[in-house]
Amino acid sequence: MTIDRTLLAAMLSGYDLGRELGSGAFGLVMAGRHRRLDREVAIKVLRLSSDGARTSFDTEARTLASLDHPHIVQIFDYVEQDDMYALVMEMMAGGPLSRRRSDLSGPAACAVGVSVAQALSYAHSRGILHRDIKASNLLTDPNNRVKVADFGIAKLLTTTGVSRGTFVGTPGYMAPEQITGGRQLPATDLYALAVTLYELLAGYPPFDSDGSDLLRDHLRGTPAAPAGVPGPVAAVIMRALAKTPAERQPSAQAFAADLVVAATRAYGQHWLARSGIVVRLDDPVRVAARVALRDTTSAAAGRNAASRVASSLGAAVPRVTEAGGAGTTEPGGAGLMERGTERAGAASAAMAADRFRPARLVGAVPAPRERISWGDTSGAPAGPGRGDGRPPPASGSVPGPYRPYRPLRPRRPLSLMLVAALLAVAIGGAMLVPRLLGYTEKPPSDSTSTVSPTGATSPTFSPTPTGTPPSPSPTATPTPTPTVTRSSPGPTASQPRPVVAPTDVAATAQDENSIKITWTDRSGTESGFTIDGGSGRQKNVPAHTGTGSVVYVWSGLAAGDTLCVRVRARDSTGASAYSPPERSVCATTPAAPSPPxxxxxxxxxxxxxxxxxxxxxxxxxxxxxxxxxxxxxxxxxxxxxxxxxxxxxxxxxxxxxxxxxxxxxxxxxxxxxxxxxxxxxxx
Structure with a gap:
């Protein structure tokens, strides 16, 4: 998709537009920055040309902007003009999870699943489906928190007429009811989440097919359990991959509770802390983890724990608390940091009561008792111990007030004092000896040496004897050869400073007829630049004010044309070396693609x-x-x-x-x- 950057800049007058982050059939995503807030943002640009698109976009954008959850990418603003619409969203510097899927451990993948399930639960409670859950729509921030992007974009596209008569989604993640055009439910998102978790844990998708065979498999095929995945976790995923929505988990929150229980049984009680993923847990999901710790005697007991918690999820009010990462320190709590609770049914009341019992720390060192001065007899301890580290008085001694304990003052080593004295004498002698020998220091001159008219050199330091100088010898003294120390040549008033070559030369295709060339000006005194494009093609660029980034667009090219360039600066004295010095940087204008x-x-x-x-x-x-x-x-x-x-x-x-x-x-x-x-x- 191509857009008019001038029109987009006019629409988003309060933002600086940056580079393109990605593109697709319905729009593209660009980097941007809010000038007044100095906040980095991502801008999703859509083209919606159908009748009624403006009203539908306004309604849907308001709904999406109202989503405020720690695991959902936030929308800050939206604008529209003609058939172009833009959503200003939170910038996620960590990028999509699809780039990291091979690096995720089992606990980390389960932490991702819990995060996404809670985000879905929040959106479903507000009547919003995602319709396109997959790894490329799961983004990470610098704190390693996973957030769901493009919430409701699929519905926004269908309601505005972009894909009327079709549906928007990714074939490899579509639930059967989505493929056949049936009614889509919250369970449709759970199916896509299960496919995503299957890939993250097993390293391959549930069905190894493509095209029409892939959709047939999702409609009628039965996937094998993911290899190498613990049984409890695999069971949660396989249930969500059921062909009919009624056979899947009843809600996204129930899916999260089931996954927490299964991961606790599979990876141990501190699996979430070891995952490295920052997760904020709703109270019912956190309660499920505590129940799982009590019911780990058998697989059936673990399933009963999940069922007891899932039965109370409908009446529970979600309240999020921080968990995961380096801040999870509670012993015996699935690596969770708990801050208060809401009642989640009668089965959770007993667990809520013991949440505030002080934890017994293994290997903890008791705090030292306060030292007491025994000058006052009223402060004497009741028992035989004195409380100051000294043994109790011998038996049979006369009781009375204890004298205060006074530790001995450490002695300073004699050798240390002797070394300090010798060091002081050495420093003083070094300062006094030159004066006793008659040496005087002359002020430094501008040059390293000067030449006298007779050719004798004048040293910087000359000794002045204190006694009578000796009489000159009658022997003829040879005339000394003048010695001149030459400093390295440099610019002077009569010799101008040479122009400095530019750096950081780069070339990128802007469209099918032009290539953008950028470089960094390091001189600031040049009269212009020369771009060498090879084959006798050159462009002269006017001087840049000061130093910094310079941009030039080489236009008039043909589609599929490759241009390799080097850049140099010039002034009245000549030109600098080309940059890069050894080889050119190249870019190719796009050509029409080959047909499928x-x-x-x-x-x-x-x-x-x-x-x-x-x-x-x-x-x-x-x-x-x-x-x-x-x-x-x-x-x-x-x-x-x-x-x-x-x-x-x-x-x-x-x-x-x-x-x-x-x-x-x-x-x-x-x-x-x-x-x-x-x-x-x-x-």
Whole structure:
């Protein structure tokens, strides 16, 4: 997707626009900064061109901005103009979890699952579904806290007409009811979360297929239990992967409680502290962890613990407390830091009572008793001990007031005093000896040595004898050779300072006809710059005011043209060396992508058909599926598209093409579209 940065800058006049962070079929994400607040933000830009889009966007954006949860990316602002809409969101410097999935341990993956489940529970309680839970929509902040992004974006796209007659989601994470176009429920998000956890823990997805086969597997296939995952954790995931929503956990909060209980049984009571993920737990989920610690005698007892807590989740009021990371220190509490409680049913009342019992610290050292001065007899201890570290008085001695204990003052070693005295004598002698020998110090001159008219050199220090000077010898003294010490050459008033070469040269394609070249000016005194593009192509750039970053856009290029550049500064005395000195930096303008291949269309049900294809390009920004009457945009990371709400027994034909910033490819198939007919009898 391409956008007009000038229009976007005018829409977001209070923000500085930064680099592009990512793009897809429906929009892109850019970095930005709020000028007055000096706050880094992420800006998601969408194009919504259907009728009624403005009203729908305003309603949905207000709903999304109202979500305030520690595990949901916050929306700060939203603006719209013409068909362009922008959401200003919290910047997550840690990036998506999809980049870290191979580095996550079992406890860390479970901590991610608990975080996301609690975020879903919060949103579901407000009537909002996510519809596209996956690792790339789970972001981390600098504190290693996981937050869910793009909450409600899928619903925003469908209600504003971008994908009317279709649905938005990722095929590998879609629940059966989502594929067939059925009613989507909170359990739909739990299915996608279970697929995500399966991948994080096992390292591979539940179904190793693609295209239409992948969606068939999600509709009818039964995945194997994830290999290498503890049984209790695997059981929670497999239950959420059930084909019908009624067979999954009753709510996202129940899923979180089940996962906490299972992880406690699988990884031990301090698994959350060892995970390295910062999690804020609702009270019912935290209570589930404490129940799990008491019911670890058997697998059945652990399941009973989860069931007892899940039964009271409907009436519990969520209240979050900090847990995880380095701050979790409570012994025997699943690595949780507890600050108060809410009643979560009658089964939780007894646990709430013992929450405030002081913990018995193993290996703790008792605090030393206060030292008492025994000058006053009223302060004497009642027992035989004196309380000051001395033994009690011998038996048979006459009781009376104790004398105060006075520790002996340590003696200073004699050797240390002798060393200090010798050091003082040495320093004094070093200062006095030159004066006794008659040496005087002359003020330093500007040059290292000077030449007298007769050719004799004048030293900086000369000894002055205190006695009578000796008579000169009649022997002729040879004339000394003048010695001149030359300093390194440098700029003077008559010799101007040479211009300094620029640094940090970079080149990036801006569009299909131009490349942006940037560098850092290190001189500040140059009269201009020269950009060498090779093959006799050069550009002269005017001088930059002061030092700092310089930007030049080399335009007039063709699509797919590669430009390799070097930059140097120049002034009246000449030019600096090229930067980089050894090789040029290169960039290539984008060209139209190659068309996809192997396009197929298969009926999934009475109302849904899946279209799949093979991606034969590596620089596309999306695909377009044409069904003869409507074109549907598909994100670049997908190679399948499902059309829902179709007519029973109807025939539909499709063609697909790829596009990027430079243009679009030809349609595939080139000669005739591929067709499929929806199921007639409902099987």
């Amino acid at each position: 291949s192997n396009v197929t269309a298969v009926a999934l049900s009475t109302i849904a058909i899946i279209v799949s294809w093979q991606d034969d390009s590596d620089d596309e920004t999306g695909f377009t599926v044409d069904d003869g009457t409507t074109t549907h945009d598909v994100a670049a990371d997908r190679t399948a598209f499902v059309l829902a709400d179709l007519d029973r027994g109807a025939r539909y034909c499709f063609r697909v093409r790829a596009f990027n910033k430079a243009g679009v490819s030809t349609y595939s198939p080139a000669d005739a579209p591929v067709c499929a007919t929806t199921v007639q009898d409902g099987t």
